[in-house]
Amino acid sequence: MISFNQVRKRYPGGYEALSNVSFEIAQGEMAFLTGHSGAGKSTLLKLVAAIERPNSGSVLVNNQNVGALKAGALPFLRRNLGIIFQDHKLLFDRNVFDNVLLPLQICGFDHKESAKRVRAALDKVGLLKRERANPIALSGGEQQRLCIARAIVNRPAILLADEPTGNLDADYAQDIMAIFKSFHQVGVTLLISTHDAGVLQDTRVRVLNLRNGVLQTATSP
Amino acid sequence: MKHIFAQHLSVLRTATRRIFNPPLAGLLNIMVIGIALSLPAGMYVLLQNAQGLVQQLSGTPQISVFLSMDAKADDIEKLRKQLAQHPAVERVEFVPRDQALQQLKQSTGLADVIGGLEKNPLPDAFVIHPKPGNAQTLDKLRTEIGTFPKVEQAQLDSVWAYKLEALLKFATLAVLILASLLSLALIAITFNTIRLQILTQRDEIEVSKLIGASNGFIRRPFLYFGAMQGLLGGIAAYLIITASLALLNRPLNTLSQLYASQFTLHSLNLGDSLSLLLFSLYLGWLGAWLSVARHLAQVEPR
Incomplete structure (x- = not known):
C-alpha cells in the first residue's frame, strides 16, 4: 500500500531529513513511526501525502509514484488519504459539523448523504453532541478527535496521523489509540507517528524507528 | 446535476455573506464601485438625451x-x-x-x-x-x-446642430476614455479586495488543499465574491443614475415649460441597464480571477 524505496529528502540549506529510507506497509497494516523529535517522522508522512517531494528514491502509494505526480493529480491522491495533523488545522470560522463536512464538500457529495456521514464520523469519535460547538470551545483531546473525524469522514483507505497523542494525557491517548485500533480492524491502513513510547507498550504492532533520518529497525509484531 | 446546482448556490451564499463581513467595509466597496460606474454611465445617458434632442431638432x-x-x-x-x-x-x-x-x-x-x-x-x-x-x-x-x-x-x-453633433461625438469619446479608466479602477478594487480575502481565508485554503480540494474548488468562492460584488456595484450605479435623473427632471420640466416645450431626461433603457449590470459583474469577476491567479499559488501547505 505504501512503499518507500531508498528515499532521500534534503531541505534547502543542506539539512538532510531522511537518508536512504526503504520500507513497505501492506494493505490493512497498522504501523507506528517512532523517533526523537527532528528524526524525520513528519517529513516521512509529508512525503506520503506529497506535501513534500523526495530528492531521490521513490514513494509509492497504491502503486502510484506520488513523488512524480503532477500538481493537477494531487487532489485525487489526497482524497484517498485521511490525514491527522500535528497542529490539527481545524477551522475556527465554522462549527464542528462544518469542519467535518469540508472533505465531503470538496468531493461533491450531496447534502443528505454528507450529513449522514458527518454524524456517523462524529459519533465514532464521541463528539456527536458537540456538532454545533465552535472547535475553539473544545478541549485539546476533543480537538484531536475532531481532527480524526474529519480525516475518516471520507472513508479513506489510508490514514496518516502525525503525533496524534502528542499533547494529551495518558487517558485521552488511550482513547485515541482505541479509535485507531477500531479502524485497523475494519481494514484501514494506518501509519501513526509518535514519540510517546507509552502508547506502544500494550500494542503488538509494527514499529518503524527513525534516528536522524535513518531507519533503524522495522520490528514486526 | 441538481446537487451540483445546490453546491454552487451554497458557494454563492457564502461569498455574498463574506462581502458583508464586516458590513460597513462591504457597503463602502459597493458604493465605490457604484460611484465609479455611475460617472461614465450617467454621462452616457445625458449624451444619449442630448443626441436625441439634436436629431429631433435638426435632421439634416x-x-x-x-x-x-x-x-x-x-x-x-x-x-x-x-x-x-x-x-x-x-x-x-x-x-x-x-x-x-x-x-x-x-x-x-x-x-x-x-x-x-x-x-x-x-x-x-x-x-x-x-x-x-x-x-x-x-x-x-x-x-x-x-x-x-x-x-x-x-x-x-441647423448648421449649429452639425457643430453640436460633432461636439457630442467628441464628448462620447471622452466618456469612453473615462469609462475605460474607471473600469480599470474597478478591476483594481476587486483585485485588492480578493487579495485581502485570500489572506483572511488562508487557513481554509491551506486545509482544503491538504484534504484534496482541486484548484477550481478553491477558486470558486473568490470568483463568486468578485462577480457578486461587481453586480451589487452595478445595481448601486443604476440606482444612483435613476435617482439623479429623477432629481434633475423636476427643475428641467419647469424650465422646458417656460420655453413652451416638453423635454424630460430618459433614464437607461432595458438593454443599457442589463449591459451595465453584466459589465460590472464581468469586471468584478475579472478582477477576482486576476487576483486569485496571482495570489493563490502563494498559499501552499507546509
Missing part, C-alpha cells in the same frame, strides 16, 4: 432662400431651374407664401396673432437640401445663392 442641414416680395412667377421659375442645376444642390423645394403662413399657424400656436394680421407678411421661399458637405462648403453655397437675382436672403439652418 437646409438652406432657406427667401425671395424678395416683388418676385413674379417667371422669376421664381427661373430661379428654381438655376438652383436645381447647381452641382452642390441635392433637391429643391418651393414653399409658397400662403403655405408658409399655414404652417406657421399650425406649428407655433400663434394662430390668434397671425389671424389678426391684415396681409401675409411672409415671402415666397425655397428650401434647399444640399448634398452632404461640411459646415464650410455649406456656408459657401449659402453666400453664392445670396447673390442670385430676386433673392432677398439665404439662411443656413
Whole structure:
C-alpha cells in the first residue's frame, strides 16, 4: 500500500531529513513511526501525502509514484488519504459539523448523504453532541478527535496521523489509540507517528524507528 | 446535476455573506464601485438625451432662400431651374407664401396673432437640401445663392446642430476614455479586495488543499465574491443614475415649460441597464480571477 524505496529528502540549506529510507506497509497494516523529535517522522508522512517531494528514491502509494505526480493529480491522491495533523488545522470560522463536512464538500457529495456521514464520523469519535460547538470551545483531546473525524469522514483507505497523542494525557491517548485500533480492524491502513513510547507498550504492532533520518529497525509484531 | 446546482448556490451564499463581513467595509466597496460606474454611465445617458434632442431638432442641414416680395412667377421659375442645376444642390423645394403662413399657424400656436394680421407678411421661399458637405462648403453655397437675382436672403439652418453633433461625438469619446479608466479602477478594487480575502481565508485554503480540494474548488468562492460584488456595484450605479435623473427632471420640466416645450431626461433603457449590470459583474469577476491567479499559488501547505 505504501512503499518507500531508498528515499532521500534534503531541505534547502543542506539539512538532510531522511537518508536512504526503504520500507513497505501492506494493505490493512497498522504501523507506528517512532523517533526523537527532528528524526524525520513528519517529513516521512509529508512525503506520503506529497506535501513534500523526495530528492531521490521513490514513494509509492497504491502503486502510484506520488513523488512524480503532477500538481493537477494531487487532489485525487489526497482524497484517498485521511490525514491527522500535528497542529490539527481545524477551522475556527465554522462549527464542528462544518469542519467535518469540508472533505465531503470538496468531493461533491450531496447534502443528505454528507450529513449522514458527518454524524456517523462524529459519533465514532464521541463528539456527536458537540456538532454545533465552535472547535475553539473544545478541549485539546476533543480537538484531536475532531481532527480524526474529519480525516475518516471520507472513508479513506489510508490514514496518516502525525503525533496524534502528542499533547494529551495518558487517558485521552488511550482513547485515541482505541479509535485507531477500531479502524485497523475494519481494514484501514494506518501509519501513526509518535514519540510517546507509552502508547506502544500494550500494542503488538509494527514499529518503524527513525534516528536522524535513518531507519533503524522495522520490528514486526 | 441538481446537487451540483445546490453546491454552487451554497458557494454563492457564502461569498455574498463574506462581502458583508464586516458590513460597513462591504457597503463602502459597493458604493465605490457604484460611484465609479455611475460617472461614465450617467454621462452616457445625458449624451444619449442630448443626441436625441439634436436629431429631433435638426435632421439634416437646409438652406432657406427667401425671395424678395416683388418676385413674379417667371422669376421664381427661373430661379428654381438655376438652383436645381447647381452641382452642390441635392433637391429643391418651393414653399409658397400662403403655405408658409399655414404652417406657421399650425406649428407655433400663434394662430390668434397671425389671424389678426391684415396681409401675409411672409415671402415666397425655397428650401434647399444640399448634398452632404461640411459646415464650410455649406456656408459657401449659402453666400453664392445670396447673390442670385430676386433673392432677398439665404439662411443656413441647423448648421449649429452639425457643430453640436460633432461636439457630442467628441464628448462620447471622452466618456469612453473615462469609462475605460474607471473600469480599470474597478478591476483594481476587486483585485485588492480578493487579495485581502485570500489572506483572511488562508487557513481554509491551506486545509482544503491538504484534504484534496482541486484548484477550481478553491477558486470558486473568490470568483463568486468578485462577480457578486461587481453586480451589487452595478445595481448601486443604476440606482444612483435613476435617482439623479429623477432629481434633475423636476427643475428641467419647469424650465422646458417656460420655453413652451416638453423635454424630460430618459433614464437607461432595458438593454443599457442589463449591459451595465453584466459589465460590472464581468469586471468584478475579472478582477477576482486576476487576483486569485496571482495570489493563490502563494498559499501552499507546509
